[in-house]
Amino acid sequence: xxxxxxxxxxxxxxxxxxxxxxxxxxxxxxxxxxxxxxxxxxxxxxxxxxxxxxxxxxxxxxxxxxxxxxxxxxxxxxxxxxxxxxxxxxxxxxxxxxxxxxxxxxxxxxxxxxxxxxxxxxxxxxxxxxxxxxxxxxxxxxxxxxxxxxxxxxxxxxxxxxxxxxxxxxxxxxxxxxxxxxxxxxxxxxxxxxxxxxxxxxxxxxxxxxxxxxxxxxxxxxxxxxxxxxxxxxxxxxxxxxxxxxxxxxxxxxxxxxxxxxxxxxxxxxxxxxxxxxxxxxxxxxxxxxxxxxxxxxxxxxxxxxxxxxxxxxxxxxxxxxxxxxxxxxxxxxxxxxxxxxxxxxxxxxxxxxxxxxxxxxxxxxxxxxxxxxxxxxxxxxxxxxxxxxxxxxxxxxxxxxxxxxxxxxxxxxxxxxxxxxxxxxxxxxxxxxxxxxxxxxxxxxxxxxxxxxxxxxxxxxxxxxxxxxxxx
Ligand SMILES: Cc1cc2nc3c(=O)[nH]c(=O)nc-3n(C[C@H](O)[C@H](O)[C@H](O)COP(=O)(O)OP(=O)(O)OC[C@H]3O[C@@H](n4cnc5c(N)ncnc54)[C@H](O)[C@@H]3O)c2cc1C
Numbered sequence: 001x002x003x004x005x006x007x008x009x010x011x012x013x014x015x016x017x018x019x020x021x022x023x024x025x026x027x028x029x030x031x032x033x034x035x036x037x038x039x040x041x042x043x044x045x046x047x048x049x050x051x052x053x054x055x056x057x058x059x060x061x062x063x064x065x066x067x068x069x070x071x072x073x074x075x076x077x078x079x080x081x082x083x084x085x086x087x088x089x090x091x092x093x094x095x096x097x098x099x100x101x102x103x104x105x106x107x108x109x110x111x112x113x114x115x116x117x118x119x120x121x122x123x124x125x126x127x128x129x130x131x132x133x134x135x136x137x138x139x140x141x142x143x144x145x146x147x148x149x150x151x152x153x154x155x156x157x158x159x160x161x162x163x164x165x166x167x168x169x170x171x172x173x174x175x176x177x178x179x180x181x182x183x184x185x186x187x188x189x190x191x192x193x194x195x196x197x198x199x200x201x202x203x204x205x206x207x208x209x210x211x212x213x214x215x216x217x218x219x220x221x222x223x224x225x226x227x228x229x230x231x232x233x234x235x236x237x238x239x240x241x242x243x244x245x246x247x248x249x250x251x252x253x254x255x256x257x258x259x260x261x262x263x264x265x266x267x268x269x270x271x272x273x274x275x276x277x278x279x280x281x282x283x284x285x286x287x288x289x290x291x292x293x294x295x296x297x298x299x300x301x302x303x304x305x306x307x308x309x310x311x312x313x314x315x316x317x318x319x320x321x322x323x324x325x326x327x328x329x330x331x332x333x334x335x336x337x338x339x340x341x342x343x344x345x346x347x348x349x350x351x352x353x354x355x356x357x358x359x360x361x362x363x364x365x366x367x368x369x370x371x372x373x374x375x376x377x378x379x380x381x382x383x384x385x386x387x388x389x390x391x392x393x394x395x396x397x398x399x400x401x402x403x404x405x406x407x408x409x410x411x412x413x414x415x416x417x418x419x420x421x422x423x424x425x426x427x428x429x430x431x432x433x434x435x436x437x438x439x440x441x442x443x444x445x446x447x448x449x450x451x452x453x454x455x456x457x458x459x460x461x462x463x464x465x466x467x468x469x470x471x472x473x
Contacts, residue, residue, distance in 0.1 A: 005225045005245060012250040013039040013221070014468055016242050018228045018267070019257030021049025021409070022450055023440040025211050026080055026457030027255045027464075032218035034465050039251070040220050041244050043227040048208040049257070049409055050416070050442075051450060060296035060396045061341065062350060063204045067334045068092055068173075068197035068309060069450040070188075076454045085200075085210050092197045094307030097168070098386075100316050101161045105307060108169070109196040121162050131155040132193065138186030140446070144421070148185040149178035160317035167318050168311050172332045174452075175287040175354060175417040176445050177320045184421055184445035191451065197309065203341050231256070231267045231437065239436035253436040253464045257457075259411045260284065260419060260427045260439050273433050277426070284423045287445070288324055289402035289414035291360075293351040293379040296396035302347040303387040306335045312382065326359040328375070331382060349387070351379045357402040357413035372399045417449070418442025431463065438464055 014036035017028045024040065025047065032038045046052060052064045071091075078086035095108040104120065106112045110132055117128045134151070148167070156162040163178075166189065170176055173192075176184055200207045215222060223244075230243040231254055241250035256263040264273065264281040273281070297303075313330040315322040323330045336348040363371060376399050383390045402414035411418075424444025431438050440460035442448035447456040 003225075005223050006247055006249075009039065009221065009223065009247075009249060010037070012241075013037045014251065015039070015253045015255060015464060016041065016249060016251040017255045017257060018231075018242065018263075019049060019441065020044075020047040020222075021257045021441055022051050022453035023442070023447075023457035023460075024049070024255065024257030025208075025215065026454045027257070027440050027461040028220050029211070029215055029218060030080055030458055030461040031255075031464060032215065032220045034461075036465075036468060038220045039249065040215065040222045041226040041228055041242070042222075042224050043410065044408060045224050046208075047212055047222070047224070048204060050405075051204055051208065052408070053204040056294075056296065056396050056398075058296070058395055059299065060294075060346065060348065061203060061205060062294040062296070062348060063334075063336070063340075064292065064350075064400075065450070066199060066204050067332065067350075067352065068199055070191035071195035071198055072191055073198060073451045073454065076451065076458070080454065080458055081211060082214055085207065085214075088201045088206070089198050090201050091195070092199050092308040094305065094309070095169075095197060096307040096310040097165065098310060099164065099313040101164060107196050108192060110193040113165070113193065116165065117162055121159070121165075123156065123159070123162060127155055132190075135186040135193075136190040138183045138190070140183065140187075142183050144181045144183060146182040147179050148176065148182045151182040151185065152178070164318040168313070168323075171318075171320065171323060172311065172352065172354065174445050174448050178318070180445060181421050187446050188449070188452075199308075199340075201340065201342070206341075228258070228267060230269075231263070233268055233272045233434055233437070237272060237434050239434055251436075252468055253438065255438045255440055255460060255464060257439075257441045259286075259415065259441065260423050260430075260443055261286070261412055262410065263439055264426070264430070268434065268437070277429065277433050280422070280429075281426050284426055285420040286411075286413050286415040287417040287419055287442075287448070288354050289357045289405055290416045291328075291353050291355045291375060291399060291401050293376050293399045294396070295349040295351070295380070295383070295390070295394055297347045297349075297393045298395040300345045301393045301395075302337070303335070303393070306333070306386050309334055310386065312386075324354050324356050326355070326371075328353050328378060331379065333383065333386070349383060351383065354416075355402050357406070357415075360401045360403055361413075368401075368403070372401060375399045375401075415442075417445070418447070419444065421445055431467075436467065
């Protein structure tokens with residue numbers, strides 16, 4: 001008999017959360033703390049969504065998306081999770097850039113960037129101050145037609161070096177480009193610039209296990225290997241429940257952490273929506289995907305201080321096509337020292353590149369394996385420059401591609417950072433189409449990344465609370 005992952009599930013809950021990414025987990029926690037009965041359904045065997053890790057023979061543990069997030073994560077974790085989680089968040093001090101235009105090391109905050117742009121790139125202090133102020137003042141209700149390119153042209157015309165410094169890390173952090181609305185850049189960039197880049201000490205496995213403990217303390221019913229096939233909606237467009245592993249479970253509200261397009265077009269179905277809304281949902285563009293190479297060093301074997309995050313590039317200027325190309329000339333290295341997991345004797349490197357799904361999607365199996373192997377080899381060639389003797393030091397080597405991300409998170413095209421800006425509006429308007437149906441998860445660039453996902457989970461769970469409160473909207 002196959003195992004019943006829904007054994008002893010109730011027939012009805014106040015809220016069903018589909019997906020255990022950081023938005024889903026946080027939404028479930030906030031709602032359970034508010035006293036609602038919550039069922040959390042995750043198709044994978046592990047919680048966390050993209051906030052994940054994997055273990056390999058020989059004691060290696062690789063983090064997928066623990067490269068860095070803004071300081072705001074401390075406050076959000078203290079308020080919506082636990083003090084213990086918030087207290088494990090620490091700053092990464094060594095951010096490096098190595099490219100044909102410059103080589104530098106920074107703490108990645110406003111003071112240090114101001115120093116670099118004025119002293120190294122010789123831009124007047126007043127211009128730099130004005131730029132930072134303009135970026136910080138941006139908010140969601142501002143003009144959304146100005147692009148990031150126009151923002152840079154206004155302050156740093158003809159300065160591809162300055163643009164590269166300001167833009168490349170943000171493109172790695174959320175897939176945004178110079179053609180995206182400037183507010184998406186301004187909000188995310190300013191979040192980082194307030195205090196720098198932070199990480200979770202202990203690794204993603206520790207974070208997610210602490211989150212799981214807190215969810216269980218608050219009474220969330222957590223089910224893994226539970227694939228939601230359908231969100232059931234009545235004729236008068238109210239959410240009734242979900243069909244999961246072939247079983248119908250009813251609820252007062254659904255919070256979907258699946259991709260917004262999947263939620264609308266597959267889990268609910270086009271027939272339940274207004275025409276205009278459907279057109280908007282169909283038109284939402286997905287963000288790009290990623291490739292990663294995971295390099296585990298032999299036990300006890302390490303490297304000298306390489307910094308924590310290194311933005312390496314071999315092409316000139318900020319060039320989005322080059323950054324996405326399968327002919328990789330641009331990589332972000334995350335260097336993990338034993339302090340990442342105190343008590344460990346492991347040094348690891350994770351190399352990330354942004355990638356187009358289409359470059360990997362249709363490859364025949366043999367070529368797919370060959371191309372993955374080549375990605376591993378070229379990554380080691382490149383890393384040799386920073387970690388001499390890396391080949392002899394390496395104990396474990398493997399790569400993931402957009403196909404891997406699609407497989408584990410079911411995001412269409414393996415999108416790493418959700419959708420482009422227009423996805424946010426479609427996500428926000430969902431409850432106006434179907435009463436009791438909400439979405440939280442990476443959308444609109446602003447709401448992606450660890451901090452964006454956590455905060456969006458909070459915002460949407462407050463909306464659900466309003467709906468479910470007796471006499472609520
Ligand atoms: C390679 C990479 C590196 C990154 N690096 C960083 C970084 O350094 N810093 C940072 O802040 N962010 C980073 N990110 C982005 C960040 O990890 C994500 O934006 C964030 O974790 C997404 O959270 P989410 O809540 O949107 O959901 P997701 O993590 O996308 O999770 C959605 C969950 O829903 C589940 N699901 C979907 N459909 C169903 C269904 N029908 N039934 C049941 N379950 C379902 C999926 O299995 C998944 O667990 C990175 C992402 C990638 C891919």
